Amino acid sequence: MKKYLFVSLLILSVSFARAQDGVMFKIKFLPSHTYLIATNVSGVVTTDLSANKDLAEKLATKGITQPLVASAQFDNKTTATTGALSADNSFPVTMVKGAMPNITVAINGKPIPIPAPKGAEIKFYGHVDADGKLNLDSVGGKKLDDSAAAPIKKMVNSMMGAINFPEHPIKVGESFTQTVPFNLPMANKGMAMSIKVTYKLTSISGDSAYFDIAQVLDMQLDLKGVNVSLTGNGSGKMVYNIKNNYPTSSNGDIKMFITVKSDKINAVATAKISTNTNYQIN
Numbered sequence: 001m002k003k004y005l006f007v008s009l010l011i012l013s014v015s016f017a018r019a020q021d022g023v024m025f026k027i028k029f030l031p032s033h034t035y036l037i038a039t040n041v042s043g044v045v046t047t048d049l050s051a052n053k054d055l056a057e058k059l060a061t062k063g064i065t066q067p068l069v070a071s072a073q074f075d076n077k078t079t080a081t082t083g084a085l086s087a088d089n090s091f092p093v094t095m096v097k098g099a100m101p102n103i104t105v106a107i108n109g110k111p112i113p114i115p116a117p118k119g120a121e122i123k124f125y126g127h128v129d130a131d132g133k134l135n136l137d138s139v140g141g142k143k144l145d146d147s148a149a150a151p152i153k154k155m156v157n158s159m160m161g162a163i164n165f166p167e168h169p170i171k172v173g174e175s176f177t178q179t180v181p182f183n184l185p186m187a188n189k190g191m192a193m194s195i196k197v198t199y200k201l202t203s204i205s206g207d208s209a210y211f212d213i214a215q216v217l218d219m220q221l222d223l224k225g226v227n228v229s230l231t232g233n234g235s236g237k238m239v240y241n242i243k244n245n246y247p248t249s250s251n252g253d254i255k256m257f258i259t260v261k262s263d264k265i266n267a268v269a270t271a272k273i274s275t276n277t278n279y280q281i282n
Contacts, residue, residue: 022169023209028132028245031091035080035246036280042073045258047269055265064107074103082128089130097122163199163247175200193219199238208248211238215254225262232256232271244281251276 029035048067049056056066076098083092099121105112126136137143166176177198196216203210213236221228236252256271 022171022174023204023242024169025165025209025240025242026132026245027163027165027247029080029082029091029093029128029134030244031082031085031128033082033244034282035082036282037078037080037277038280039076039078039275039277040073041076041273041275042071043271043273044069044071045269045271046070047258047267049265049267052265052267063110068107069109070105070107072103072105074101076101090127093124093126093128093134095124095126097124170201172201172203193217204242207241207243209240209242211240212236213238213250213252215252217254217256226265227259227261229259230256234273236275241281246281247277247279249276249278 046067046069049059050066059065059068078095078097080093080095083094085091103114105114123140124136125138125141126134128134164178170176175198177196179194179196194217198214200212200214201209202212215232215234215236217230217232217234219228219230221230232254234252234254236250238250239248240246241248251274253272253274256273258269258271260267260269
């Protein structure tokens with residue numbers, strides 16, 4: 001009984017010390033592991049096109065009434081396999097993005113046939129250096145130079161759920177914010193989008209750290225006389241495994257307000273997107 005109490009008190013004291021001193025968090029791969037990332041995305045968009053009489057009448061002839069409620073859902077899986085640690089403290093990484101998922105779409109409750117996307121799985125080859133930095137070497141067997149690797153690396157990091165934690169220990173109750181800008185020029189027009197994500201460490205239990213997530217989204221798109229504005233905010237949660245330096249799960253809901261304006265259409269819509277991701281590490 002005394003031994004049990006001693007062990008319990010030891011665990012509690014270590015947990016308390018960890019919470020008091022803060023914990024260094026990093027997202028990084030470990031050698032000789034397999035990472036499976038499974039993501040489910042679902043969304044609902046609601047809009048009323050009654051003010052656009054011609055368009056509303058055309059839709060009505062197809063049995064689509066107002067307001068228009070469109071829903072969609074899809075799943076995606078990615079696997080990353082790391083090799084053994086080499087003498088220079090680097091190790092290889094092979095990432096496989098699953099084939100294009102089947103997408104389920106319905107409008108006003110009526111299923112809409114969507115052709116099965118054609119696309120085989122994509123393989124990324126790279127290595128993690130001695131500093132823990134991921135470097136991509138080739139995609140599908142084709143070697144990448146620095147200019148080609150940059151945008152693909154951004155995509156892979158996003159796909160793998162990369163988070164840039166601060167370079168200092170985080171205590172329970174503390175938070176940090178990341179702003180991710182995204183700009184895409186399009187024939188003298190363009191898209192400007194920024195996503196601000198705030199992570200707050202709410203508790204630590206054993207090897208698990210629990211974060212609350214808050215998001216703010218702003219996007220402006222001007223293309224061929226059509227102006228699209230999208231703003232939104234959302235919340236979610238993430239569970240992070242301290243031992244494995246990687247999340248265990250994350251989820252989030254984001255609500256968006258969308259306006260589309262041109263000389264032919266003026267529409268306002270609302271949307272709700274839910275994302276759930278589970279990470280399995282072997």
